[in-house]
Amino acid sequence: MIAPDKLVSIIIPVYNVEKYLRRCLNSIVNQTLDNIEILVVNDGSPDNSQIIIDEFVRNYPMKVLSLKKENGGLASARNFGLGYANGLYIGFIDGDDYTKPDMFEIMVKKAKQTNADLVICEFDFVDEDENYMVTFKITGNTDLSIDDKRYAHRYAGTIAWNKLYHRDLFFKTGIRYPNHSFGYDDYATTPLLVESSSKIAYIPESLVYYVQRKDSIMGQITHNEFSETSFVVLRMTDFIIKNKDKFNPVNYRFLMDQVVPVHTFLKFVLSILRIKNEQQRADVIKRWGKKLNRLVPCWYKSTAIKNKLKSMPFIRKIAMILIILVFRFSMPFLIKKVKF
Numbered sequence: 001m002i003a004p005d006k007l008v009s010i011i012i013p014v015y016n017v018e019k020y021l022r023r024c025l026n027s028i029v030n031q032t033l034d035n036i037e038i039l040v041v042n043d044g045s046p047d048n049s050q051i052i053i054d055e056f057v058r059n060y061p062m063k064v065l066s067l068k069k070e071n072g073g074l075a076s077a078r079n080f081g082l083g084y085a086n087g088l089y090i091g092f093i094d095g096d097d098y099t100k101p102d103m104f105e106i107m108v109k110k111a112k113q114t115n116a117d118l119v120i121c122e123f124d125f126v127d128e129d130e131n132y133m134v135t136f137k138i139t140g141n142t143d144l145s146i147d148d149k150r151y152a153h154r155y156a157g158t159i160a161w162n163k164l165y166h167r168d169l170f171f172k173t174g175i176r177y178p179n180h181s182f183g184y185d186d187y188a189t190t191p192l193l194v195e196s197s198s199k200i201a202y203i204p205e206s207l208v209y210y211v212q213r214k215d216s217i218m219g220q221i222t223h224n225e226f227s228e229t230s231f232v233v234l235r236m237t238d239f240i241i242k243n244k245d246k247f248n249p250v251n252y253r254f255l256m257d258q259v260v261p262v263h264t265f266l267k268f269v270l271s272i273l274r275i276k277n278e279q280q281r282a283d284v285i286k287r288w289g290k291k292l293n294r295l296v297p298c299w300y301k302s303t304a305i306k307n308k309l310k311s312m313p314f315i316r317k318i319a320m321i322l323i324i325l326v327f328r329f330s331m332p333f334l335i336k337k338v339k340f
Contacts, residue, residue, distance in 0.1 A: 004086050004087055004088040004167065006035055006036060006037045006086045006087040007033065007035040007087060007088055007089065007108060008033065008035070008036045008037075008087045008088070008090070008091055008108060008164070009037050009039060009081075009084075009085035009086060009090050009091070009167075010028055010036055010037070010038050010087075010091045010092070010093060011039045011041065011077075011078055011081035011082065011085065011090065011092050011093075012024065012025070012028070012038065012039065012041065012081075012092075012093050012095055013043055013077030013078055013081070013092075013094065013095060014043060014045055014049045014053065014077075014095040015042075015043045015044070015045045015049075015071065015074075015095070016045055016046065016047050016049070017045070017049060017094075017095035017096045018045075018047045018048045018049045018051075018052060019096075020095065020096035020097075020128075020211060020213075021049050021052045021095050021096075022052055023098050024093060024094075024095050024096065024097060025038070025040070025052070025056050025064070026098075027098040027099045027100075027101065028093060029059075029060045029063055029064065030101050031101060031102070031103065031104050031105065032102045032105045033102075033104045033105040033108060036104060037063060037065060037085075037086060038060075038064045038065065039065050039067055039084050039085065040053050040056070040065065040067065041067045041068075041069065041077040041080050041081045042066065042067065042068045042069070043069060043071050043072060043073070043074070043076065043077040044068075044069065044070045045071075050066075050068070054066065065084065067080060067081065067084060072179070072180070073179075073180065073182040073183075073185070074177075074183065074185055075176075075177035075178050075179055075185035075189075078092060078160070079176045079177055079179065082170055082176070085167065088166070088167060089107075089108060089111065089164050089165060090166075090167055090170060091107070091161070091163075091164050091165070092160040092161045092163075093161050093208070094161055096211050096213060097161065097208060097209060097211050098209050099207060099208050099209065100206075100208070100209075103207040106121075106205070106207060107119045107121060107164040107207070108164065110164075110203055111166070111201065113201075114199060114201040115199055116197075116199040116200055116201035117166035117168060117169055117197050117198055117199055117200075118152075118163060118164070118165055118166070118193065118194065118200045119163065119200075119201045119202075119203065120138060120156045120162060120163050120200065120201070120202050120203070121138075121162050121163075121202075121203040121205060121206070121207040121208065122135060122136055122137050122138055122204060122205060122206045122207070123135070123136050123162045123206050123208040123209070123210050124206045124209050124210065125210050126209045126212065127211070127212055128212070128213060130209070133212065135206050136157060136162075136206075136210075137204075138155050138156060138157075138202050138204065149194055149195060149200075149248065150250070150254045152194045152197075152200050153191055153194055153251060153254060153255055153258075154254070154258055156190075156194065156200075156202075157190075158186055158187040158190040158259075159210075160186040160189070161208060161210075162207070162208050163190075163193075165193060169196055169197065170193075173196050175189065175196065176189075177189045178236065182229060182232060183229055183230075183232045184232050184236045184263075185236065187233065187236050187263055188239040188240055191240060191247070191255055191259070192243060192246055195247050195248065195251060226268075226271040226272050226275050226284065230268060230271070231287070231288070233263055233264060234264060234291045234292065237260055237263070237295050237296070238295055241295060256296060257302045257303050257304065258303050258304045259304070260299070260302075261296065261299045261302040261304040262304050264292055264295070264296065264299065265292065265299060265305070265327070266304065266305070268288070269323060269327070272284050272288060273323065273335070278336060281332065282332035282336070285326060285327060285330065285332040286332065288327065289326075289327040289328065289330045290330060293328065300324050300327075300328050305324070308320070309321070322334060323335065
């Protein structure tokens with residue numbers, strides 16, 4: 001096998017992000033780590049993103065490679081970029097986010113120091129004007145190189161872009177992001193990558209800025225607005241279930257008990273309940289509940305749900321139990337007149 005000629009391949013899927021793309025690319029081309037390649041995948045973007053990409057190719061011809069494809073979604077763009085990756089390590093950044101200038105230098109250093117094939121860092125939520133909102137923290141421990149997969153499944157976040165991957169995690173395992181996915185592909189794929197890792201290292205420092213756009217899927221959740229696209233998360237849960245045999249049985253049970261209920265219920269319940277149209281809200285509750293109950297029949301018994309209830313004041317706990325019953329038995333009429 002020919003040794004990779006780049007230290008890191010950074011894959012950036014691009015779709016309708018011209019407003020943010022220049023900031024993203026500036027943060028990557030100015031990384032303190034020199035031996036990198038930047039694979040910018042234009043996923044059939046109808047805006048002026050390609051003009052910006054071409055500008056960076058001209059200014060940084062030894063670093064930036066422009067790749068074009070028909071629109072196929074984030075998963076398809078990431079997989080397409082992997083096909084051109086020559087780096088020993090792989091990193092992903094979304095076109096509307098940006099990084100600290102030493103992100104990849106710090107992560108590669110950590111990977112080499114610990115012989116880790118997966119390195120995970122913290123990140124900051126910021127708004128569209130770069131105003132700080134909150135930090136996603138992984139751990140307060142001082143010994144950050146640990147091998148407990150359950151810890152990583154629970155606390156490392158399922159997103160793709162706060163991680164550095166040894167190329168073997170993709171090219172020896174054959175792991176790819178689910179095609180035909182227009183969202184939440186990292187929620188389905190990251191657990192497989194964690195499970196395939198022999199050593200995981202953690203960096204207790206925010207190295208990425210995650211931009212909360214109101215028009216994005218995650219932005220809609222943050223602002224308590226429901227999008228029909230959110231149903232994709234249930235399809236990605238099905239993807240995890242169909243790959244059950246690739247997990248240690250203990251880790252798989254942990255995922256289904258503590259991670260999946262968070263992504264399929266707790267993250268979405270408020271945005272669903274705040275749908276203003278009563279008939280539409282009832283319809284979504286029935287459809288969501290039916291799919292969730294089929295995929296994860298005992299989701300309401302999970303440790304994640306129990307812990308959430310335990311942390312609630314008495315009145316809110318009673319309200320949440322009622323809401324759980326509404327989704328469990330598809331009975332939206334119980335809260336028909338309730339305003340959320």
